[in-house]
Amino acid sequence: MPRLKIMSLEESVRHEEQERMSAEIFRQKKARYLFDPSSKIPFRLSRSRLENFLSCPRCFYLDRRLGIEPPGMPAFTLNSAVDELLKKEFDIYRRMKKAHPLMERFGVRAIPWAHPLLEEWRQPFKGISYHHPSLNVVLYGAVDDLWVDEERTAMVVDYKATCSQGPVSLEGPYRQAYKRQMEVYQWLLRRQGFVVSETGYFVYCNGNKSLAQFDSRLEFSIEIIPYHGRDSWVEEALSQALACLTKDSLPNSSPDCGYCHYRQRAHSKEEESTPEPEAGSRSSSELSIIVQKGRMEAYRYQFGVGHKKRTPPLAREAAQQRELF
Numbered sequence: 001m002p003r004l005k006i007m008s009l010e011e012s013v014r015h016e017e018q019e020r021m022s023a024e025i026f027r028q029k030k031a032r033y034l035f036d037p038s039s040k041i042p043f044r045l046s047r048s049r050l051e052n053f054l055s056c057p058r059c060f061y062l063d064r065r066l067g068i069e070p071p072g073m074p075a076f077t078l079n080s081a082v083d084e085l086l087k088k089e090f091d092i093y094r095r096m097k098k099a100h101p102l103m104e105r106f107g108v109r110a111i112p113w114a115h116p117l118l119e120e121w122r123q124p125f126k127g128i129s130y131h132h133p134s135l136n137v138v139l140y141g142a143v144d145d146l147w148v149d150e151e152r153t154a155m156v157v158d159y160k161a162t163c164s165q166g167p168v169s170l171e172g173p174y175r176q177a178y179k180r181q182m183e184v185y186q187w188l189l190r191r192q193g194f195v196v197s198e199t200g201y202f203v204y205c206n207g208n209k210s211l212a213q214f215d216s217r218l219e220f221s222i223e224i225i226p227y228h229g230r231d232s233w234v235e236e237a238l239s240q241a242l243a244c245l246t247k248d249s250l251p252n253s254s255p256d257c258g259y260c261h262y263r264q265r266a267h268s269k270e271e272e273s274t275p276e277p278e279a280g281s282r283s284s285s286e287l288s289i290i291v292q293k294g295r296m297e298a299y300r301y302q303f304g305v306g307h308k309k310r311t312p313p314l315a316r317e318a319a320q321q322r323e324l325f
């Protein structure tokens with residue numbers, strides 16, 4: 001039998017007011033990221049949300065148009081630590097205006113780029129951004145690093161960490177997203193007026209699991225893998241993503257998404273096995289809401305705030321429902 005936490009009347013009023021305020025703050029925050037077809041304000045879209053559109057237009061629409069975000073994932077803190085340390089390491093050579101020894105080992109004729117905006121371009125909610133005038137959308141994405149050669153040609157660099165047997169490669173379905181990520185950065189950088197090499201680089205760190213023991217350390221082998229990017233798809237994808245958000249109906253979902261198959265199967269099983277509620281009966285959550293609201297009414301009634309001199313109906317029902325708990 002569900003049990004209710006009994007609050008005092010004052011606590012109930014305070015609790016409801018706090019909930020109302022946090023719901024309002026949450027709504028306002030969220031509204032800033034949602035697409036509004038009638039708004040003239042440029043719509044900000046991150047590279048990762050554009051990738052969401054490419055993998056499933058329905059999820060993208062639910063998220064950016066209707067405000068239903070997919071469940072979050074815990075942060076990959078070990079990968080973030082590798083990124084941070086690599087940034088620090090390449091920054092040492094950036095300050096010295098010298099190539100990192102790894103760049104020499106893998107035949108990259110460039111040095112880490114000491115561009116004054118690099119720190120801003122690395123920040124997750126700023127990144128490199130471009131306002132597309134006719135679509136009125138600002139696409140942005142944060143780079144890990146940029147290198148530059150003697151002809152001032154910029155190169156996009158992405159750090160990756162993994163732990164796989166054998167040499168790492170750029171093959172496989174989810175690594176296609178890595179390639180698109182690099183191509184979006186190349187596109188964004190070109191929109192800033194820079195000459196950008198079609199060749200970008202992945203600095204790939206591969207953890208070694210075959211050591212005899214952990215001994216408080218993880219060893220990595222590091223490779224620099226060149227990738228020849230083609231950014232011609234980006235503008236079209238951006239335009240399709242905006243067209244998707246402008247519609248008033250849900251787009252199709254991705255046929256390959258395991259989570260959606262799970263969701264649909266679970267939903268149909270739940271429908272099959274949930275007994276029909278008896279006429280007039282209420283669920284425990286409905287009952288608890290009645291009890292809370294009844295307390296509020298009783299409180300306002302007691303202190304004469306805008307109530308007629310009679311027992312408020314919800315307070316009366318709440319008093320009856322309390323008997324059930």
Ligand code: SF4
Pocket residue numbers: 056057058059253254255257258259260263
């Ligand atoms: S297929 Fe379903 S669960 Fe999967 S990403 Fe799309 S809407 Fe979300």
